[in-house]
Amino acid sequence: MTVIAGILLFASFFFLLLFGAPIAIAIIVSSILTFFLILPFDVAILTSAQRMVxxxxxxxxxxxxxxxxxxxIMNNGGIAFRLVNFAKVLVGKLPGSLAHTNVVGNMLFGSISGSSVASAAAMGRIMTPMQTNQGYKKTYSAAVNIASAPTGLLIPPSSILIVYSLVSGGTSVAALFMAGYIPGILWGLAVMVVAYFMAKKEGYPVSKLPTIKDVLYIVASAVPSLLLIIIVIGGIVAGIFTATEGAAVAVIYATVLSMIYKSIKIKDVPAILKETIEITGMxxxxxxASALFSLVMSYIGLPEALSRALLSITDHQVGIILIMLAILLVIGTFMDITPAVLIFTPIFLPISQTFGIDPVHFGMIVCFALCIGNMTPPVGSALFVGCSVADVRIEHVIKTLLPYFAVVIIVLLLVAFIPQISLFLPNLFGV
Structure with missing residues (x-):
């Protein structure tokens, strides 16, 4: 029954996706159809409704x-320009300095916005014209922006890490937040290494450095925005408030800061709330929907069956991790990161626990691998947005992106096989 139910669950799910059904609808319909196979109609409907609530x-x-x-609020509050100027101060002496500015800007702005799409759009609109004016190829500018945009999904505060915490049975959000810093920064640094050598090869210029007076002004302008991260993450790690309370503090802080900057008007509030409702609702x-999917998988014993199947292939930790990484990388190319985390964490987490892999470390493996899908075809959101704002075709950018894919996957392997990359900061701060 497990095999038949599992085939029905995933076959109906991918069939619906293939014919253009929204992913949440595909998850719900395939889950209920599978329940009909093993439960009476009325029990299946009632159980599904209860689980979804x-x-x-x-x-x-x-x-x-x-x-x-x-x-x-921060996206609409003029924060991106201040962070770009701050990033210039940090990396202005490097060849292809505007590209490095883009990477650092994505790391900073992405962590504040919590969205690779918002980061790619904001940084792309600012940096692409500047780079074009200094002779950078558009494909180069777009590739750097696309490759670095997902770093903000790992560097906290990150909604996807909260989602993983929930679906993994309550893994500490504070520990996940601290764990995300080093992998996210390593991703950004790896992109900068490739951008550096490409810039040297193409002879891209170094930006003119600002005066000491300008540097002080730029840093002072950026500090209030950066304090959001320090206040929220510091408060959560120190136990002053929970992740939810920290999120409320972030809203208050962002609102006050935008009022001080006079960058948001009362007339902007309805549009901001509408966008929030749309994204939150999705x-x-x-x-x-994924909660129902997980219940069905648990009910038919699918995680245990898949665990036995994988262990029959190899019982070595390295082999199991490589298999899971390969599956997650493939899944990430055609599925958004949120449903992928929700669906595949309950399948792979029990397997990882049999090998003693820490849930925080495993969370970094899963989220990092799936984040790569943001920069890959056919449905990479950062890829599409980055190409759109740079006004280049996707097929023209892919070749330039290949070295970035390579170094990011190398970093993924380091994160997967060196647990302390993820666990050093959580252990240091005792979370």
Whole structure:
């Protein structure tokens, strides 16, 4: 029965995706169809409805709409220009300095906005014209922007890490937040290494460095924005407030900062709230659908069956991790990161635990691998947005992106096989 139910579950799911059904609808319909196979009609419907409601009945879940709201407020608050200027100060002496500025800007702005798409759009609109004016190829500019945009999904505060915490059975959000820093920074540095050698080869210029007076002004302008990360993450790690309370603090701080900058007007509030509701509704609908999917998988014993299947191939930790990474990289190319985390964490987490892999470390492996899908075809969101704002065709950028794919996958392997990359900061801060 497990095999038949599992085939029906995934076959119906991918069939619906193939014919253009929204992913949440595909998850719900395939789950209910599988329940019909093993439960009476009325029990299947009642169980499905109850699970979908309880799937989002969690206090920690409130952090998601609040972090989304704070990110949108910051997106509309003129923060990107201040962070770009700050990034120039940090990397202005490197060849191809504007490309490095783009990478650092994505790391900073992405962590604040919590969205690779928002980061790619904001940084692309600012940096591409500047780079074009200094003779950079558009394909080079777009590739750097696309390759570095997903770093903000790992560098906290990150909604996807909260989602992983919920679906993994309550892994500490504070520990996940601290764990995300080093992998996210390593990703950004790897992109900068490739950008450096490409810039040297093409002879791209070094930006004119600002005066000491300008540097002080730029840093002072950026500090209030950067303090958001310090206050929120510091408060969560120190135990001053929970992740949800920290998200509320982020909304208040972002609102006050935008009022001080006079960058958001009262007339902008309805549009900001509308965008927040749309994004939150999409995320929560995916979570409630995936909660049902996970219940069905658990009910038919699919995680245990897949665990036995993988262990029959190899019982070596390295082999199991490589198989899981290969599956996650493939999944990430055609599935958004949120539903992928929700669906595949319950399958792979029990397998990882049999080998003693820490749930925080495993969370970094899963999220890092799936984040790569943001920069890959056919559905990479950062890829499409980055190409759009740079006004280049995807097929022209892919060749330039290949070295970035290579170095990011190398970093993924380091994160997967060196646990301390993820666990050093959580252990240091005792979370």
């Amino acid at each position: 309880t799937g989002i009945d969690n206090f920690t879940m409130l952090a998601i709409p609040l972090f989304v709201l704070s990110g949108i 995320i929560l609908f995916l979570i409630t």
